Amino acid sequence: MAEDGERAARVALTWLAEPGNRMVWSLVEECGASEALDRLVRGEVESKAIQAAVRAYEADLEPERLRELTVGRADQLGARIVVPSDEEWPRRVDSLATLSLEGNGRILRDVRPPLCLWVRGAWPLGETLERSVAVVGARAATAYGTHVTGEISYGLAEQGWTVVSGGAFGIDAAAHRAAMAAGGRTVAVLACGLDRPYPAGNSAMFEQIAESGLLISEWPPGAEPLRHRFLIRNRVIAAATVGTVMVEAAARSGASQTLSRVLALNRTAMVVPGPVTSAVSVGCHELLRERPEAILVTGVDHVLEAVGRVGEYLVDPPRGPTHARDALDEESALVLEAVPRRGTASPEELAAKAGLDLRTVLRRLSLLEVAGMVERRGTAGVALTRSRASPASPHQDEPAPSDRHD
Amino acid sequence: MAEDGERAARVALTWLAEPGNRMVWSLVEECGASEALDRLVRGEVESKAIQAAVRAYEADLEPERLRELTVGRADQLGARIVVPSDEEWPRRVDSLATLSLEGNGRILRDVRPPLCLWVRGAWPLGETLERSVAVVGARAATAYGTHVTGEISYGLAEQGWTVVSGGAFGIDAAAHRAAMAAGGRTVAVLACGLDRPYPAGNSAMFEQIAESGLLISEWPPGAEPLRHRFLIRNRVIAAATVGTVMVEAAARSGASQTLSRVLALNRTAMVVPGPVTSAVSVGCHELLRERPEAILVTGVDHVLEAVGRVGEYLVDPPRGPTHARDALDEESALVLEAVPRRGTASPEELAAKAGLDLRTVLRRLSLLEVAGMVERRGTAGVALTRSRASPASPHQDEPAPSDRHD
Numbered sequence: 001m002a003e004d005g006e007r008a009a010r011v012a013l014t015w016l017a018e019p020g021n022r023m024v025w026s027l028v029e030e031c032g033a034s035e036a037l038d039r040l041v042r043g044e045v046e047s048k049a050i051q052a053a054v055r056a057y058e059a060d061l062e063p064e065r066l067r068e069l070t071v072g073r074a075d076q077l078g079a080r081i082v083v084p085s086d087e088e089w090p091r092r093v094d095s096l097a098t099l100s101l102e103g104n105g106r107i108l109r110d111v112r113p114p115l116c117l118w119v120r121g122a123w124p125l126g127e128t129l130e131r132s133v134a135v136v137g138a139r140a141a142t143a144y145g146t147h148v149t150g151e152i153s154y155g156l157a158e159q160g161w162t163v164v165s166g167g168a169f170g171i172d173a174a175a176h177r178a179a180m181a182a183g184g185r186t187v188a189v190l191a192c193g194l195d196r197p198y199p200a201g202n203s204a205m206f207e208q209i210a211e212s213g214l215l216i217s218e219w220p221p222g223a224e225p226l227r228h229r230f231l232i233r234n235r236v237i238a239a240a241t242v243g244t245v246m247v248e249a250a251a252r253s254g255a256s257q258t259l260s261r262v263l264a265l266n267r268t269a270m271v272v273p274g275p276v277t278s279a280v281s282v283g284c285h286e287l288l289r290e291r292p293e294a295i296l297v298t299g300v301d302h303v304l305e306a307v308g309r310v311g312e313y314l315v316d317p318p319r320g321p322t323h324a325r326d327a328l329d330e331e332s333a334l335v336l337e338a339v340p341r342r343g344t345a346s347p348e349e350l351a352a353k354a355g356l357d358l359r360t361v362l363r364r365l366s367l368l369e370v371a372g373m374v375e376r377r378g379t380a381g382v383a384l385t386r387s388r389a390s391p392a393s394p395h396q397d398e399p400a401p402s403d404r405h406d
Numbered sequence: 407m408a409e410d411g412e413r414a415a416r417v418a419l420t421w422l423a424e425p426g427n428r429m430v431w432s433l434v435e436e437c438g439a440s441e442a443l444d445r446l447v448r449g450e451v452e453s454k455a456i457q458a459a460v461r462a463y464e465a466d467l468e469p470e471r472l473r474e475l476t477v478g479r480a481d482q483l484g485a486r487i488v489v490p491s492d493e494e495w496p497r498r499v500d501s502l503a504t505l506s507l508e509g510n511g512r513i514l515r516d517v518r519p520p521l522c523l524w525v526r527g528a529w530p531l532g533e534t535l536e537r538s539v540a541v542v543g544a545r546a547a548t549a550y551g552t553h554v555t556g557e558i559s560y561g562l563a564e565q566g567w568t569v570v571s572g573g574a575f576g577i578d579a580a581a582h583r584a585a586m587a588a589g590g591r592t593v594a595v596l597a598c599g600l601d602r603p604y605p606a607g608n609s610a611m612f613e614q615i616a617e618s619g620l621l622i623s624e625w626p627p628g629a630e631p632l633r634h635r636f637l638i639r640n641r642v643i644a645a646a647t648v649g650t651v652m653v654e655a656a657a658r659s660g661a662s663q664t665l666s667r668v669l670a671l672n673r674t675a676m677v678v679p680g681p682v683t684s685a686v687s688v689g690c691h692e693l694l695r696e697r698p699e700a701i702l703v704t705g706v707d708h709v710l711e712a713v714g715r716v717g718e719y720l721v722d723p724p725r726g727p728t729h730a731r732d733a734l735d736e737e738s739a740l741v742l743e744a745v746p747r748r749g750t751a752s753p754e755e756l757a758a759k760a761g762l763d764l765r766t767v768l769r770r771l772s773l774l775e776v777a778g779m780v781e782r783r784g785t786a787g788v789a790l791t792r793s794r795a796s797p798a799s800p801h802q803d804e805p806a807p808s809d810r811h812d
Contacts, residue, residue, distance in 0.1 A: 018761055048763025056758035106736050144681055226743050273679035273691060275550055276704035285679060285704045292698055298682035298691050330512050337633050352462035355424055357454025 005063060007081050008070040009033035010116040011220050012061060016040055016053040018110065019218035020096075020232050023047065025112035029097075033083075033115065037061070073221050078210075079120045079194050088124040090117075093239045101264055107231045111261070114218045114236060118194050121214035128185055128214055132162035133307055134237045134262075136255045137171025137247035138280045145171055145248035145280060148272055148299075150178035152245060155300030157184020161307075162213070164189060164241050166233070167197055171247045171255075173205060180212055189240070190217040191233040192225035234258040243268030243307040245297060249283030256283045263293055268306045270297040331356060335364040336373055344377050411469060413487050414476040415439035416522040417626050418467060422446055422459040424516065425624035426502075426638050429453065431518035439489075439521065443467070479627050484616075485526045485600050494530040496523075499645045507670055513637045517667070520624045520642060524600045527620035534591055534620055538568035539713055540643045540668075542661045543577025543653035544686045551577055551654035551686060554678055554705075556584035558651060561706030563590020567713075568619070570595060570647050572639070573603055573612060577653045577661075582615055592619040595646070597639040598631035599623060640664040649674030649713040651703060655689030662689045669699055674712045676703040737762060741770040742779055750783050 010033040017024045023045070027036040039045065041054055041061055054061070060069055074081050082088055096113040103109075119125055135153050137145060153163045153175040163179035164187045165172040172188075179186040188209050192198050194217050197206040209215055218236065219229065234254060238244060238261035246269075249255035262269040271294050274281030287294050297303050304313040328336065331354075338353035339345060345353075351361045368374045416439045423430045429451070433442040445451065447460055447467055460467070466475055480487050488494055502519040509515075525531050541559050543551060559569045559581040569585035570593045571578040578594075585592040594615050598604050600623050603612040615621055624642065625635065640660060644650055644667035652675075655661035668675040677700050680687030693700050703709050710719040734742065737760075744759035745751060751759075757767045774780045 016761075048765070049757065049761045052754070052757040052763055053761060056755075106740075144683065148682055228740060228743060272682060273687075273694075273702075275681055276554055276678060277550065281679075282704070285702055288679075288694070288702050289708075296679075296691055296694050296702075298688070302695075334512075334634060348458070349462070351455065351458040355422075355455045355459060357458055359454070 004067050004071050006033050006085075007083050007116065008063075008066045009037040010083050011070040011081060012037055012057070012066055013040070013115050014218060014220055015057050015060075016050050017047075018229070018232055019114050020107075020110040020112050020235060022110050022112050024050075025097075025115065028115060070220070074118070077118075077120065077195055077221060079118050079221075082117045082119050082125055083115070084113075088126045090126045090129040090240050092129065092241070093236060095265055096235060096239050099235070099239075099261070099264055101261075107228060110232070111235045113239075116218070118217045118220065119214055120194050120210045120216075121212075123185060123214055125214060125216065128162050128187060129164070129240050130162075131160065132164050132187065132241045133303060134164040134241040134244035134258070135171065135175035135247065136165055136237065136244060136249075136258050138249050138253060138255065138283075139168045139170040139172075140250070140280060141170035141174065141248050142274075142278060142280060144274060144278070146174040148274075149174040149247045152247070152272075152297075152300045152303055153178035153184075153186075154182045156303065157182035157186075159300075159304060160184075161304075162187060164237055166191070166230070166237065167199070167202055167206060169199065169201065173202055175247075176205060176209055176213075180208060184213075186213040187240075188213075188215050189233055189237050190215060190225075191219070191229040193217060193219050193221040193223040195221040198225035230254055231257055235261050238262040238267060239265055241267065243270055243303070245270040245272065245303055246284055246287065247272045248274060248278070248280040249287075250280050251282045251286060253283045256287055259287055259291075259294065263291055269294045270303055270306055271295070272297055331360055332364045332368060335361055336368055339374055410473050410477050412439050412491075413489050413522065414469075414472045415443040416489055417476040417487060418443055418463070418472055419446070419521050420624060420626055421463050421466075422456050423453075424635070424638055425520050426513075426516040426518050426641060428516050428518050430456075431503075431521065434521060476626070480524070483524075483526065483601055483627060485524050485627075488523045488525050488531055489521070490519075494525075494532045496532045496535040496646050498535065498647070499642060501671055502641055502645050505641070505645075505667070505670055507667075513634060516638070517641045519645075522624070524623045524626065525620055526600050526616045526622075527618075529591060529620055531620060531622065534568050534593060535570070535646050536568075537566065538570050538593065538647045539709060540570040540647040540650035540664070541577065541581035541653065542571055542643065542650060542655075542664050544655050544659060544661065544689075545574045545576040545578075546656070546686060547576035547580065547654050548680075548684060548686060550680060550684070552580040554680075555580040555653045558653070558678075558703075558706045558709055559584035559590075559592075560588045562709065563588035563592075565706075565710060566590075567710075568593060570643055572597070572636070572643065573605070573608055575605065575607065579608055579611060581653075582611060582619075586614060586618055590619075593646075594619075594621050595639055595643050596621060596623040596631075597625070597635040599625050599627040599629040601627040604631035636660055637663055641667050644668040644673060645671055647673065649676055649709070651676040651678065651709055652690055652693065653678045654680060654684070654686040655693075656686050657688045657692060659689045662693055665693055665697075665700065669697060675700045676709055676712055677701070678703055737766055738770045738774060741767055742774055745780055 013024055040050055093113050096111055099111045101108045133156050149171050156163055157179040162185045163175050165175040167188045167190055176186045186209055190197055194215055234257055238258055244262045246255045246259050259269050271284045271288050273284055288296055295306050334354040335350055338350045347361050351358045419430055446456055499519050502517055505517045507514045539562050555577050562569055563585040568591045569581050571581040573594045573596055582592045592615055596603055600621055640663055644664055650668045652661045652665050665675050677690045677694050679690055694702055701712050740760040741756055744756045753767050757764045
């Protein structure tokens with residue numbers, strides 16, 4: 001355990017700059033959180049924004065007052081503050097230390113690892129996130145989206161995977177609810193203080209998550225769910241998990257932004273397609289068009305195949321309906337095809353129609369007869385008819401025997 | 407024009423072996439169709455299947471009788487026989503000459519170009535197919551599939567592209583109907599004789615296609631729509647067009663087989679995704695998963711972008727809803743975000759909350775005021791409030807101002 005002072009200093013640093021801030025994180029790496037905080041308080045940094053924040057929080061930055069405000073506040077909330085020196089720190093988020101994204105925006109630039117995480121819930125954080133998949137998507141989800149989210153999250157939970165998401169209405173909530181329904185662990189990563197998980201409409205769900213899984217946040221209690229914080233938060237969802245599934249997303253959505261972080265971190269980015277007529281699948285299709293590394297997934301089997309250890313989950317390729325006739329070699333299929341629907345034909349006629357030689361036809365006919373797919377008629381032994389049980393064609397755009405002559 | 411004898415010989419060769427047959431096509435390339443036919447009639451080939459077929463058709467293979475049966479039959483049908491020496495021959499199908507597919511099946515092996523094409527309709531075949539896109543898919547299409555097919559085909563026809571498909575119920579028929587509704591040309595490639603286009607349930611549509619576009623087939627009149635012929639036919643749809651769009655397809659479907667020929671020919675393979683809950687989108691999603699060369703398309707713009715000449719069609723990337731606030735630089739957005747919903751705040755407070763220095767905040771506030779997004783309140787000139795017209799957040803999984811405090 002880091003001493004309380006170091007832990008409290010990490011919290012205080014999130015008052016002075018948003019989580020992910022490159023300069024603050026580097027300073028902490030260099031000299032530790034307490035020393036970094038001291039330097040900021042002494043005005044030894046060039047950032048006027050931080051200097052302004054120091055002035056705003058001045059009274060609370062006294063070491064004694066700080067410990068009281070952080071550790072005391074955590075106890076009061078039934079939460080704990082987890083820092084990198086703790087055993088339960090989720091190591092995977094450290095990969096944010098080297099993430100670099102293209103562009104000049106502040107949110108693109110400032111994607112360093114969290115300084116600390118506030119955690120509510122009984123499970124150890126790192127172990128809970130070890131085998132985890134994020135399931136994210138639109139707030140304005142459709143019934144289709146919440147259905148598919150439910151199938152995937154339930155299936156992941158059944159296989160012992162932790163489901164991670166934000167706390168929003170729509171896909172996020174559907175992911176948590178389904179995982180919990182399967183008796184699984186679920187982690188909600190918030191973009192505000194744990195004392196007021198946003199949105200309040202999901203309060204009952206947040207309580208349930210805190211009971212059966214974990215509520216976590218980089219922000220201290222009291223922090224508001226400001227708009228840009230969701231974009232900052234998204235890097236943690238991307239980094240803390242083995243892979244992320246995007247179920248529904250409008251063009252230019254927050255979920256698309258998460259997926260771009262997933263790809264930048266070389267994590268597994270998975271996308272569920274949907275009807276092209278649906279506005280909340282536009283972001284999904286666009287990502288699949290633009291990012292060939294993104295994997296199209298249609299269900300939990302594809303997700304498990306993508307995130308599991310090699311060979312852990314093997315997915316059978318989809319098959320059309322199976323029919324006895326699908327098992328036929330091509331020559332037998334051609335012979336069977338040549339047998340008329342009504343009446344009989346001689347083997348010579350079948351040979352001409354199927355484009356095969358007579359010997360081949362006779363050999364194949366014996367096999368087809370044994371398989372019960374044709375029968376001999378008459379005493380000469382050369383008349384044949386397709387038996388009634390002859391199965392239908394599995395091919396969508398070819399005539400099934402039943403409608404060949406409509 | 408090839409002389410009638412050569413033309414008739416090409417037709418007769420399709421009586422003796424299915425179109426695409428590698429041996430027959432090579433023989434015709436070597437010595438011409440009449441000579442090739444002579445050699446087959448004289449039994450100078452090893453194929454017992456062809457020898458059997460020669461015996462079955464013997465009486466009709468006399469040159470005079472042959473001309474009568476072919477050219478006469480074409481006149482009677484209001485059709486013509488088009489061969490490679492004709493100006494209207496669709497040159498693109500010649501690329502089948504070098505197509506090689508993996509596997510040992512007869513239908514995989516025998517994918518050589520057509521020997522001749524029976525054509526009904528007034529337009530020159532080659533010119534009609536010059537700018538053409540195939541739209542194929544499931545017979546058992548859903549309302550979603552036929553809707554999307556209609557949108558794409560209508561749009562293609564509006565842009566002067568010919569739509570090509572089979573003649574089946576479902577996607578094929580929807581493609582033809584929408585293209586005709588837009589006043590476009592459409593080509594139905596049949597897997598049976600032109601005298602009996604299959605399925606009979608689409609007869610009225612076939613008549614309409616013959617009026618406004620073209621009905622074509624490699625098979626002579628009288629040829630039945632045997633199951634394997636649809637698979638043979640598919641190579642022509644793939645080869646004759648600039649690209650092929652698959653709208654709905656079950657696993658292992660005929661449409662998927664067409665797309666694999668499209669890819670083998672280095673043509674543009676396009677796939678429309680759909681709900682993962684739909685059995686007739688399984689083949690589409692599987693193809694997108696397995697073949698990275700296949701392009702996901704969600705509408706006619708994507709199709710035109712893929713098949714058009716470089717720069718001919720430029721597609722705007724999809725955008726979320728646009729709001730004044732989306733146009734803001736990041737610092738202005740942070741300042742605006744920091745302005746409280748109710749009441750006022752001083753610039754110093756805003757600076758602390760936004761994590762920006764005071765000078766930046768003051769500069770941004772002036773801009774926000776000019777844009778009508780904040781207003782000054784009170785006489786001291788430091789109190790501000792977010793104006794009522796402040797627009798909603800475009801991000802799906804972030805709080806819109808209107809529901810931030812629910």
